[in-house]
Amino acid sequence: MTFSWKSWKTRLLMFAAVVGPGLIAGEGGNDAGGIWTYSVAGARFGYSLLWAMIPATAALIVVQEMAARMGAVTGKGLSDLIREEFGFRVTFFLMAALVATNFGNVMAEFAGVASSLALFDLPRQIVVPLAAAAVWTLVVRGTYDSVEKIFLISSIFFVCYIFAGILAHPDWKAAAFATVTQPETLTVRNYGHVYVYTLIALVGTTIAPWMQFYLQASIVEKGVTVRQYRASRWDVIIGALFAAVIAWFIIVACAATLHLTGQTEIRDAADAAMALKPLAGEFAYLLFAAGLFNASLFAATVLPISTAYAVCEGLGFESGLDKKFHEAPVFYWLYTLLIVLGAGVLLLPNIPLVQIMFFSQVVNGVMLPFVLIFMLLLVNDRELMGTHVNSRGFNIIAWITVASMMGLTVAMLLTQR
Amino acid sequence: MSVVTLSELLGAAVRDPSGSVRGRVREIAIAPQDHATRVAYLIVRTSNGERVVRADAVKSCSPSVRASSDAAAWDTHTPSDGDLLLKRDLLDQQIIDVHGRKVVRVNDVELDATPLNSHLILNVTSVDVGARGAIRRLAKGLVPSFTLRALLEKIPPRVIPWQFVDLLETDPARRVKLKIAYEGLSKLHPADIADIVEDLPPAEREAVFETIDEEVAAEALEEIDPKVRAAIVESLDSDRAADIVEEMDPDAAADLLEDLSEKQSGEILEQMEPEGREEVAHLLEFGERTAAGRMTTEYIAVPETAVVDDAIEALKHFEGSREALATIYLTGDGQKLVGAVTLVKIAISSPAAQLSDLSEPYIACAPDTPDDEVAALFDKYNLITLAVADEHGRLAGIITADDVITMLRHRR
Numbered sequence: 001m002t003f004s005w006k007s008w009k010t011r012l013l014m015f016a017a018v019v020g021p022g023l024i025a026g027e028g029g030n031d032a033g034g035i036w037t038y039s040v041a042g043a044r045f046g047y048s049l050l051w052a053m054i055p056a057t058a059a060l061i062v063v064q065e066m067a068a069r070m071g072a073v074t075g076k077g078l079s080d081l082i083r084e085e086f087g088f089r090v091t092f093f094l095m096a097a098l099v100a101t102n103f104g105n106v107m108a109e110f111a112g113v114a115s116s117l118a119l120f121d122l123p124r125q126i127v128v129p130l131a132a133a134a135v136w137t138l139v140v141r142g143t144y145d146s147v148e149k150i151f152l153i154s155s156i157f158f159v160c161y162i163f164a165g166i167l168a169h170p171d172w173k174a175a176a177f178a179t180v181t182q183p184e185t186l187t188v189r190n191y192g193h194v195y196v197y198t199l200i201a202l203v204g205t206t207i208a209p210w211m212q213f214y215l216q217a218s219i220v221e222k223g224v225t226v227r228q229y230r231a232s233r234w235d236v237i238i239g240a241l242f243a244a245v246i247a248w249f250i251i252v253a254c255a256a257t258l259h260l261t262g263q264t265e266i267r268d269a270a271d272a273a274m275a276l277k278p279l280a281g282e283f284a285y286l287l288f289a290a291g292l293f294n295a296s297l298f299a300a301t302v303l304p305i306s307t308a309y310a311v312c313e314g315l316g317f318e319s320g321l322d323k324k325f326h327e328a329p330v331f332y333w334l335y336t337l338l339i340v341l342g343a344g345v346l347l348l349p350n351i352p353l354v355q356i357m358f359f360s361q362v363v364n365g366v367m368l369p370f371v372l373i374f375m376l377l378l379v380n381d382r383e384l385m386g387t388h389v390n391s392r393g394f395n396i397i398a399w400i401t402v403a404s405m406m407g408l409t410v411a412m413l414l415t416q417r
Numbered sequence: 418m419s420v421v422t423l424s425e426l427l428g429a430a431v432r433d434p435s436g437s438v439r440g441r442v443r444e445i446a447i448a449p450q451d452h453a454t455r456v457a458y459l460i461v462r463t464s465n466g467e468r469v470v471r472a473d474a475v476k477s478c479s480p481s482v483r484a485s486s487d488a489a490a491w492d493t494h495t496p497s498d499g500d501l502l503l504k505r506d507l508l509d510q511q512i513i514d515v516h517g518r519k520v521v522r523v524n525d526v527e528l529d530a531t532p533l534n535s536h537l538i539l540n541v542t543s544v545d546v547g548a549r550g551a552i553r554r555l556a557k558g559l560v561p562s563f564t565l566r567a568l569l570e571k572i573p574p575r576v577i578p579w580q581f582v583d584l585l586e587t588d589p590a591r592r593v594k595l596k597i598a599y600e601g602l603s604k605l606h607p608a609d610i611a612d613i614v615e616d617l618p619p620a621e622r623e624a625v626f627e628t629i630d631e632e633v634a635a636e637a638l639e640e641i642d643p644k645v646r647a648a649i650v651e652s653l654d655s656d657r658a659a660d661i662v663e664e665m666d667p668d669a670a671a672d673l674l675e676d677l678s679e680k681q682s683g684e685i686l687e688q689m690e691p692e693g694r695e696e697v698a699h700l701l702e703f704g705e706r707t708a709a710g711r712m713t714t715e716y717i718a719v720p721e722t723a724v725v726d727d728a729i730e731a732l733k734h735f736e737g738s739r740e741a742l743a744t745i746y747l748t749g750d751g752q753k754l755v756g757a758v759t760l761v762k763i764a765i766s767s768p769a770a771q772l773s774d775l776s777e778p779y780i781a782c783a784p785d786t787p788d789d790e791v792a793a794l795f796d797k798y799n800l801i802t803l804a805v806a807d808e809h810g811r812l813a814g815i816i817t818a819d820d821v822i823t824m825l826r827h828r829r
Contacts, residue, residue, distance in 0.1 A: 223619075315522075
């Protein structure tokens, strides 16, 4: 076989044309709630939860790939397809649930903004309204291309966490070993049900429902077609892997410092950053805090707009940033209220940030299996997908993901008390 | 005469002449070959599988359907591609609202029920795209039907009369059978067609451009966002694409072909008529962001010796775009540009007046003039058209103001 530079160049160009949606959606999982969960996992259990990253990443790739494929083949968003195949009533209730879930997430993102900036002594009462105004303006005033570029730059900024992880001087060998082997049963038993529970949160935060809506919609928006889809698939896979690597480093950073010195109980991600300071140095602390701010603001930007699009398209309201306010009132009101209320709640005195963060993760977990089942039914519909339906092997992996997510969610709800 | 909605009919009990329930309505079908709006039959789910109740056997339809024939006489249902199924093809699907000039989603379908002799004639009258249909479907079965009806009366209806509805169907064979021709859409302004098409998913866009008249397609295509436009043309077969590209202004056609792969633009050029092909191929040689890349070769030029009458004659035979009509250019030996006369001057001058006497100092630029300078010239001299002349002073083409506005807006 001869190496052909030309064909590689074509492939690279094709990839460059479609890169974006997968990377951004993957990174969406590492939002404020995600970083909190990973920090807690590392602080509490050291390296012994790292093994879960591999199956969680596999599941993430499978789910995101389905969403991207549906977008490329049908040219329609997920909520459009659900409406067309399952009717108005089903769509209405699903969209109502999505708004509720994502509202929780938006609150969590602004909580992340507040607590990361609190580390720099910036008061919540000032930074939260500022962040909300910035998010609103960026999305409403920016074009799709410029917003996507900002997102891409922002997602590169996630490497903060890789450096923070390196500065924590972990035991690389032990961490690598723990990633590919399951911990001994005895260790797990010692940790008790809290271990299982954190595992659930870990998987749940990696695959959030809103990411699937966002991913499919932005594949459509980008105009990716079946022919370009092979390149888009790499965007999805690389995005998921990058997200997983970041998550791995967050866990490792907390495991190598907080867990080792016995600070196993942290309240939130900002707490983790604070605790890192004496252990891994000022720089690691700064990186961790900046990473949290970036991640929170990033997700706070993507979430409300993707929710507004999904709901309006599913229920048949006018939508789109190219429309004027009076042409698409529901769209703009929904978008604005998600931001104003989501950020506004945080201005109330004595708001429990940690509980908000935690609550949003739980609701995500409950919502996810429903979204996954709709996705699986749609992606296997031959009339819709033609030859691009799931292969048998893919279906098996996907249904196992659904079943385990449902099992985990039920278990989570049962252990909630 | 009374109004009944699709969502009320779906799932309604179907009674035989004795009054006992024999099944439930699953679908309502129109056979467009026979009648464009009239319901042809109901598909009824019975204990014996799916059966067909012909419309002339329906005596009444509210609150339950009464059939005038026995269940034993109902035929087994065999699916047919040529029938329009209201639930599958219309409910929850996107349609084009020709009157409102946008793409909307159907919440419900309204039918008119008129008794004739012993049976009922059901005609589709409009589709509901507003809150009334949405709430009816949401509350159906949960709220008693008379309460629901009273409640819905209070909600202002948002319906689109059936004649303003254009259905979207991606299968070309089925489109023919269902007689979908996008007649309503074709009558809209090209810019409105472009807006509508941009809102559609790719397969539906392709369907529209496969069906509508080439001339309309060409004009609409010129108004569509370049990225979307390229995707649409890529999806058409090169034969059809060539037919449409031929109808476009040469400069717009060249812009479009530039966005396609070399292989595709080559194929389309090959399928075009030689005359149009040469013009477009010529324009393709210039850089896209220069005067030559922006110019059109369809302009009016008459010899410098001509009189007003000759200019009017030339106007009558001109086939290019309206924008190019604003100025008539005068050429001397070897197509050399020597003057320009505005349309206004021609309109107010006597037929025998010499054009060279009416000529004004004209502005021209070189083919390789970059976009920025072209825009600056338009601004400085308040131009409507700008001549492009080659190094020998020969008129090569003209740039019109609308192209400059588009260019400036696309830059941002």
